Amino acid sequence: MSTRAQEENNQTSGYASTFQIVVFRLGDEEYGISIDQIKEVVITPTITRVPQKPAFIKGVANIRGNIIAILDLEQKFGLQKTEETMPSNNNFTLVIDSNEYKMGVLVKEVPNTLTISSSAVEDFIFTGDGNVEQSYIKGIVKLDKRLIIMIDIFKVLSQQEEQQIFKKQTISI
Template structure:
């Protein structure tokens, strides 16, 4: 009997792994990124429009000496109400991947949030299947009545979009 209880004891004494998210709004929904994917958060710098880029690529900007592409996820995901543009002051999350750095533009100051990794549920398959790209929704977290869609930014852009960014 004591042997059967030991695994439960070990499980209850081992704390659940905690992850930190940077949470922001797109449209009416809340989204989160793992903090290790976010290099920095800053007020959006001046953006220069680039030719031959998808509409959700707002252009390029100089962020502390690095030229990065600025991506509008509200436009990418089709979440912006018709006719509404970004406010004059927006914020940019600099996301650093192996081959590129991009800026994700958001309306409000993103907030940090620590949650147990166990509360992130896998996104339903039908949601993943209809997405443009391969599984960029890591999961869905329910926190105090809020639903936060956790994104994997490193899977968000397609290889051809990454090539467009690198050649800009």
């Protein structure tokens, strides 16, 4: 096939499609979330602890009039030990807003946005302990000497954790 025919084939097949991700650090690694899954990035407001929630749920915060659960993915993923209460003046929160629930993800540095080619993403195949659920890892982005772990934030929580965290309370009178 000629070079021109290959270029036309790549354009029509969507081979070189690009998309944007928000990149942030957890522990010593870089993670990325599709920009479509993030509503906004804000300075982390005061977090109010909530009893009887998983340890990786730092509590709830009021962001633009919405009360949202604040997640610490470093603790959820077991990447490093975090302080019991993280100072909110040096952290940022990625606000995730879906039809089912609103939540925030703590990050320590200002996240950045990258436009990447779909060809830079390799599928992730986990070959370790079969008891560990890692379907939230969508792939690994290779950029020069960087590896960025792509996650689907809507798959990070198990169904049981979602029910425990976001269960709507009904009050009978």
